[in-house]
Amino acid sequence: MASNNEWQGNIQFIKIDPIPNGDPGSLTDKLFIKSIEFTEEIPANTAPIASNVTIIGTAQVGQVLTGNYTYSDADGDLEGASRFRWLRNRVPIAGATTKTYKLVTADQGTLIIFEVTPVAQTGVITGVAVQSSAVGPITSSNTAPTASNVTITGTVQVGQVLIGNYTYSDADGDLEGASRFRWLRNWFAIPGATAKTYKLVLADRGARITFEVTPVALTGVLTGKAVRSPAVGPVIRAYMTPISSFEQEKPDSVILGLNYPNPFNPETYINFALPEKAMVVIEVYNLLGQKVRTLLVAEKEAGSHHIRWDGKDESGIEVSSGIYIYTIQAISEKTKTIQKKRMTLIR
Ligand SMILES: [Ca+2]
Numbered sequence: 228m229a230s231n232n233e234w235q236g237n238i239q240f241i242k243i244d245p246i247p248n249g250d251p252g253s254l255t256d257k258l259f260i261k262s263i264e265f266t267e268e269i270p271a272n273t274a275p276i277a278s279n280v281t282i283i284g285t286a287q288v289g290q291v292l293t294g295n296y297t298y299s300d301a302d303g304d305l306e307g308a309s310r311f312r313w314l315r316n317r318v319p320i321a322g323a324t325t326k327t328y329k330l331v332t333a334d335q336g337t338l339i340i341f342e343v344t345p346v347a348q349t350g351v352i353t354g355v356a357v358q359s360s361a362v363g364p365i366t367s368s369n370t371a372p373t374a375s376n377v378t379i380t381g382t383v384q385v386g387q388v389l390i391g392n393y394t395y396s397d398a399d400g401d402l403e404g405a406s407r408f409r410w411l412r413n414w415f416a417i418p419g420a421t422a423k424t425y426k427l428v429l430a431d432r433g434a435r436i437t438f439e440v441t442p443v444a445l446t447g448v449l450t451g452k453a454v455r456s457p458a459v460g461p462v463i464r465a466y467m468t469p470i471s472s473f474e475q476e477k478p479d480s481v482i483l484g485l486n487y488p489n490p491f492n493p494e495t496y497i498n499f500a501l502p503e504k505a506m507v508v509i510e511v512y513n514l515l516g517q518k519v520r521t522l523l524v525a526e527k528e529a530g531s532h533h534i535r536w537d538g539k540d541e542s543g544i545e546v547s548s549g550i551y552i553y554t555i556q557a558i559s560e561k562t563k564t565i566q567k568k569r570m571t572l573i574r
């Protein structure tokens with residue numbers, strides 16, 4: 228029982244004295260509530276709020292996403308160490324707790340969300356976590372450009388200009404930037420030969436020439452893999468040697484020229500000239516007198532001609548290094564001529 232004027236919690240009890248001329252017993256010792264004083268907790272401070280939570284960046288593997296948000300606090304409490312999370316298909320990604328997140332292969336095809344829990348330095352410290360809209364599905368990473376159909380066109384002869392051809396492509400549609408070119412002589416880069424065209428010089432005689440493209444994109448993954456054309460060649464001289472004999476329309480007699488180049492690898496050219504139309508047979512023999520290859524059996528007009536030997540026998544097998552004999556038989560209505568010369572193959 229509360230005593231006179233005692234506070235119990237928020238309630239003050241007041242003892243009323245008996246009314247002197249009334250019923251002495253009716254109100255005696257009765258207690259009345261005088262007042263109730265609520266010590267109500269008026270919120271001194273409100274929690275911070277995160278708003279405008281968004282993600283910027285390209286939704287592609289390898290790209291970095293950045294989470295953005297606006298921190299606010301009605302009481303002016305400054306931002307403390309707000310907390311961040313990134314979620315993959317609504318499941319938090321382990322370790323992804325900063326404002327940025329680099330997309331990895333595991334994210335491909337998923338939806339990504341950025342979440343902020345605003346934290347104040349003072350007042351009510353922690354606010355409600357807010358999530359961004361999802362971005363995605365995340366696409367595969369950008370791929371490097373490629374060069375294909377790399378080829379060389381032009382006459383493979385000293386003084387001629389070769390043209391390098393190729394097809395640029397990029398799976399992501401990145402346009403071509405400054406792709407790089409090289410020309411190679413026997414698989415060694417030719418100094419200064421870095422354009423799409425190359426004029427053959429004397430030093431290229433007998434060599435194999437290759438064109439190389441390194442595709443470069445304007446955007447995305449910039450540099451692709453270098454791709455080489457098939458080799459062309461060997462580069463022949465501007466004329467077949469010895470040319471003087473062969474420039475005649477009609478030499479006085481059948482001429483079997485020196486092969487060029489010589490020594491050679493893997494192929495050489497054999498010149499011959501005819502004073503008149505003749506049936507021509509050109510053959511290659513080894514030093515044992517065994518026939519290695521028949522290069523030509525055909526009727527040819529008067530004038531100069533040449534034929535190529537690729538260093539292979541009748542079966543298409545490359546013959547070994549050594550000295551070989553080449554012969555011409557020219558049979559016309561009036562005469563039959565047989566000549567032979569030597570050539571050296573060096574593998
Ligand atoms: Ca606050």
Ligand SMILES: [Ca+2]
Pocket residue numbers: 369370371372397398399400401444446447448
């Ligand atoms: Ca690309």
